Amino acid sequence: MVILVFVESAEGKIKNTSMEAVAYAHAMGGDVTAIALGAVEKVELESLGKYGAKKVLHAADEKLNQDIIQVYAAVLEQALQAEGADTLVLANSSLGTPVAARVATKIGASLASNVVELPDTSSGFVVKQSIYTGKAFALVSLKNQKKVIAIRKNAVGIKDVGSPAQITPFTASLADADFATKIISTEKATGEVLLPEADIVVSGGRGMKGPEHWGILEDLAKALNAATGCSKPVSDLGWRPHHEHVGQTGVKVAPQLYIAVGISGAIQHLAGVNSSKYIVVINKDPEAPFFKAADYGIVGDAFEIIPKLTEAIKAAK
Amino acid sequence: MKILVCISHVPDTTSKINFADNNTKFDINGVQFIIGPYDDYALARAIELKETTGATVTVLNVGLSDTEPTLRKALAIGADDAVRINAEPLDSYFVAFQIADYSKSIGYDVILMGRESIDYNGGVVHSIVGELLGIPSVSPVMKLDIDGNKAKLAREIEGGKEFIEVNLPFVAGCQEPIAEWKIPNMRGIMSARTKPLTVVEPKPVDSGVALQRFELPPPKGSVRMIKADNVPELVNLLKNEAKIL
CATH class of the missing domain: 3.40.50.620 (HUPs)
Structure with missing residues (x-):
């Protein structure tokens, strides 16, 4: 055969x-x-x-x-x-x-x-x-x-x-x-780890408070050789491009590890990540529904935790 | 210009999924059915094109009579007429074959649908329809403009987008942000009651696949909480327990 x-x-x-x-x-x-x-x-x-x-x-x-x-x-x-x-x-x-x-x-x-x-x-x-x-x-x-x-x-x-x-x-x-279909031009991020290809995904939600705070997520992603993703509100608000939207009507990912930061975990978002092998949720609200779908969780301020996590990962390598 | 919008009749995105009859049937108990969210984007764009170009919009569903309220909703949103192909939508090829067969008899200029249905998620019906009709298919489409006989589209690709030109007729699988979802108003709901809804019998076809049974994923174990002042512990668990890093 x-x-x-x-x-x-x-x-x-x-x-x-x-x-x-x-x-x-x-x-x-x-x-x-x-x-x-x-x-x-x-x-x-x-x-x-x-x-x-x-x-x-x-x-x-x-x-x-x-x-x-x-x-x-x-x-x-x-x-x-x-x-x-x-x-x-x-x-x-x-x-x-x-x-x-x-x-x-x-x-x-x-x-x-x-x-x-x-x-x-x-x-x-x-x-x-x-x-x-x-x-x-x-x-x-x-x-x-x-x-x-x-x-x-x-x-x-x-x-x-x-x-x-x-x-x-x-x-x-x-x-x-x-x-018959003619491709006129292509707009493509270069040098990034592509979301559907990535073994690790770092995603941010509205809890990140604005696009200007994405730097700490990008640093974490870089330390992990991960792709960055986001929730639907974040892409709807134009904080991040649409191709980074993870969820029911966005990209469905199946990485080894999915790290969700400041994402409450609406069922439509979970639908895009439920094939992940391990899920880490970081959120300041202990009642965030995402914790129920997580393997590991931290309740706290992402702006303090993420830089520490990036340091700890660099140290562990 | 004649636009055909194919819609799926699927469980609401918040539905809990259960199966009946020895895991061979979807359990509809307590489930709310909606127009597939991606199909809803396709429909919204079609209605916008109707408003700007004077196109006619036909909405089609392959389903049994229980899907008619979903078709009526599409009529309330602004489609001119509806077609129901009277069959259970068993698999992608079966559904695509019925769509292609029906649309051949009318000759549509543009065939729109969602990039995928949210029940089976196959993401293939638009491409099979295109192949069966011998016309181009493009998916997932996030932008669509039509000028005369020519369409300009943006297709989402991994890490970006592609800008495409294609002549009519063509098939497109749509997704956001091609248009904003439309909510039917009272006038739409009233007029939908009297708009034509035609029922067409399906053509027999062998699609080469047969469902054996459904399965649910194993239940998720409980979450392990780590203190915010002990971040290195998370790294330790990821490394030594999950064996990822």
Whole structure:
């Protein structure tokens, strides 16, 4: 069985979530072929072998430097056919999920997104999907021979299992019609840890009292190599950009550690963080509902606690 | 211009989730149903476009008759007519297939919906509809302007946004801040009662997936409180107990 894995990159580097998609396909027990589109560093591509890719395809056509959903779906369909692969695995993302949907529709595959662990193949092929914004799971049988699986962060974790792989160029035929959506420009934070990719997230709420106080959270995030997030009121007030809003109608995160500072813990916010492995809540109100969802809590003034926490973390390293 | 807005009928965001029938059915006891929050953004933007361009707005739901109050609410917000495809929305492909099949018979210029429903969270229906109709799909869209035959959109990506141009027709999965949610006024509620609501029978289709059962996550253990004057203890616990740092 050949499994194709679509790997995403940012600024030439493979995304962590895509490395995990390779590890997931390897753990499924097939021959894993990874494919990257557009400009990616060679050593990054080779490194996919370490996570279990036997073969790495690189479609380096410069027309693929822009990640247009239809174009990517068309290239992946061709790669599946060329490799004789029945299954496509990728990471859930703003690009991966729509691409998964279009590929599955093209090839008539059973489709599952938000998959949180390896499939159960003891009877058929059953995947576990996160539903109700992390409040429940659905066990769903994928009946077709062809399958497209989009996994959530921390579905299997990343393990080193192999050695660097050879890169094979892949040439796809690109149809003009697929370029109907034109990307005019992109606005992107650079050099930051991306929220959906981060193992640790430091989030601030209205208790931070204003955007001018974010510096102490950014210092803490830097000490932890974490991404920064925020609650919905904070992004609604324009204190932080919308892509940092964590919650029901914002980004859903699944980090190892989520640190919430000055966030009361409305149910809509909890919906975005309930897949976190550990939750730390720092709030001056001992009645804040977030404490009920936390593993560790501190009641107190964030402006005193956060700098101390940053120091203690630096000291512990 | 004809705009189709597809809405989901989902439990309120504050609902406690329980299952019935041996964990094979959602337990609707005590649950309030609403227009999916993301779909509500799509609807709000469609109504704004109706006001500025004179477009017509049709609202569609795939669901059984219990979803009609949700469709009526969308009519009260300002949609011109409603369509209910009379079937349980079993999975993403099934729902997308019904939407694509119905919209083919009318020929919509713009198809809007939420980036995902908040029950199954698949985030794929818009893309499947686009693929089935052979037209572009863009998601998640946080800004949408239409000028003649051309649309300008902003799509949220990890760490930022992408500005996109696309010709009509297209499908978009929407999210905030594309528009402010609209609350129906009394005139809207009154007029919604007499606006047309058409019921269409679904087409059979095999989507290749079958639900086995639902599961709830294990209950959360109790929180461990640390004194505000003992911050290093938190670091110690994260390092030695949680084994994170």
